[in-house]
Amino acid sequence: MTAVDAPTLLAEVEQRIAQLAAPTGPHPVQAAAARAAAGGKLLRPRLVMAAAGRSADRDAVVAVAAAIELLHAALLVHDDVIDGDEERRGEPSVAREARDLAAEAGLAPARAERLGLAAAIVTGDALLVRAIASLGSLDAPSALRSRVLGIVTRAMVRAAEGEHDDVLLAGATPDHAAIDRILEGKTADYSFRAPLELGAVLGGRDDAAIAALGDIGLRMGVVYQLRDDVLGVFGDEAITGKSTLSDIRAGAPTLLSALASRDPAWASVASHYGDPGADEGAAARVRHVMRGSGALDEVERRIADGGDEVRALLVAAPVEQSVRDELLQILARCVERGR
Amino acid sequence: MTAVDAPTLLAEVEQRIAQLAAPTGPHPVQAAAARAAAGGKLLRPRLVMAAAGRSADRDAVVAVAAAIELLHAALLVHDDVIDGDEERRGEPSVAREARDLAAEAGLAPARAERLGLAAAIVTGDALLVRAIASLGSLDAPSALRSRVLGIVTRAMVRAAEGEHDDVLLAGATPDHAAIDRILEGKTADYSFRAPLELGAVLGGRDDAAIAALGDIGLRMGVVYQLRDDVLGVFGDEAITGKSTLSDIRAGAPTLLSALASRDPAWASVASHYGDPGADEGAAARVRHVMRGSGALDEVERRIADGGDEVRALLVAAPVEQSVRDELLQILARCVERGR
Structure with a gap:
């Protein structure tokens, strides 16, 4: 892996993200997951790539970089629910889109609101599961894989705590x-x-x-x-x-x-x-x-x-x-x- | 593994669940995760154990059975948010407990409500991540591990779809x-x-x-x-x-x-x-x-x-x-x- 082919590698990461989030069925939750996974700035994959350097295994770098971006997408979907944000990356948030579609289909406002909540929570869950499962399927020695999973688990628990505190201390x-x-x-x-x-x-x-x-x-x-x-x-x-x-x-x-x-x-x-x-x-x-x-x-x-x-x-x-x-x-x- | 020692095995599964959900820090999200993981009827671990039979690797059975119960706990925490349920297993749901504590600490009702939502979403996320990561760290041949992760991923995406539809079709x-x-x-x-x-x-x-x-x-x-x-x-x-x-x-x-x-x-x-x-x-x-x-x-x-x-x-x-x-x-x- 050289710095010269970083754009190529980044394109591969994007492709892998799309694969990981690709619908395996026609359900709207799957479509929402695929949309939520797309369009990030790929900051986190860039950091993985930079720290890996040129001698790292290319496939492993792509797999981990894609997984970490997918985790980020999952957290954003849940963050939007917690913050009541209606937009994400210039598009309607998952909750808002599901709510609006439900309202158009004739659901009463309170029911449509609840559907938006449900859709966003389960879409984030599906993305989380896929991201971590892809790390667990990493074709790497057991010690390396456990270390990768350990880092990600610690960071995710930390993110959960930070999100909680952000709400707890709001206005304080x-x-x-x-x-x-x-x-x-x-x-x-x-x-x-x-x-x-x-x-x-x-x-x-x-x-x-x-x-x-x-x-x-x-x-x-x-x-x-x-x-x-x-x-x-x-x-x-x-x-x-x-x-x-x-x-x-x-x-x-x-x-x-x-x-x-x-x-x-x-x-x-x-x-x-x-x-x-x-x-x-x-x-x-x-x-x-x-x-x-x-x-x-x-x-x-x-x-x-x-x-x-x-x-x-x-x-x-x-x-x-x-x-x-x-x-x-x-x-x-x-x-x-x-x- | 024999049918005779099934209670012993089940006790090991419970121990493993407690380990997986054990707090690694003093944050209330971690305490909530540990509580949410405890007290299930262990139906899913029993099914894993039953289907594994007596010649399966004992450690792998315990690890997978514990992970599947932890996933279930995570889904219940999120399900309670979606359904607005205030009780689970005879105790306050995660959202309600966080909300009530925040209200006691002097947060205004709307803010306390939002904290309950945040706490439950991130607690479920932390449990999900730990459960899947533990499957990824399974000490088993790569093909077996991938198969395990594939089954769990499919089932979780299916559960997400079902949860969505349950809300979508409510009252219909x-x-x-x-x-x-x-x-x-x-x-x-x-x-x-x-x-x-x-x-x-x-x-x-x-x-x-x-x-x-x-x-x-x-x-x-x-x-x-x-x-x-x-x-x-x-x-x-x-x-x-x-x-x-x-x-x-x-x-x-x-x-x-x-x-x-x-x-x-x-x-x-x-x-x-x-x-x-x-x-x-x-x-x-x-x-x-x-x-x-x-x-x-x-x-x-x-x-x-x-x-x-x-x-x-x-x-x-x-x-x-x-x-x-x-x-x-x-x-x-x-x-x-x-x-």
């Missing part, structure tokens, strides 16, 4: 330790740490290198999530494709909101943060306090510092220069990205 | 084909066909025997579900531990309701079937039509005929007499059971 002003747990739990482990560890394991790296890449992944993931939190409130909707109202309406427990809430001016906007009916005017006032309190600057500083930290760790990491280069590129996109 | 009067799909999909495949196939595969049986046991399982599962449907409306709550109102309130699309709905008298009670506010008086009228229309008799006849069919297939099945005996015992409990 969590302390620093809780913020760290959310940042690391919800995204950083399964989206960065686990993919880098998986790639490292597939690349046959030693335990020190696996641990180093895992640590780098966790820190990259935190930077990514901090950037995501900023874009969620201050981003350009035309570029991010996401509403800059939804985090405010949900009262997302972010570092941004936690820092801003320590400013006396927060009292004047606290009731908007976590108010499902918050409008653009309310959001503008929240943003004003987030800026004026210095919270935005502080988060930007932590993003920059976190990026520097990762760069320093990468330089010292026991991996090839090509791996460093690829991860630096991905890091740059995480830190500087506009979407 | 589905045709016979749809009823069959629900009966087979929601329970019969993952609860009976798959466990028997898995046991047969672990027992090293040939394809004809695996197919025969799978077919027997599917039919046993249909009988089980028909009995469950009858108990859901006519059962003794003190014995079943389940309300005989909930199927009526949910408008469960059962053979019982489909047959009754063909009687002219159904028009007088149709509005109660699927009415979340239906009371004991309304339920009594629904039961009266189900009896008077002959629907109950017809379902009882199908349960009896289905049981006879399974018995005949078992006699002809290419398996040992001890396997036949154990499956006949389980069948008897499915047909005659009061809970």
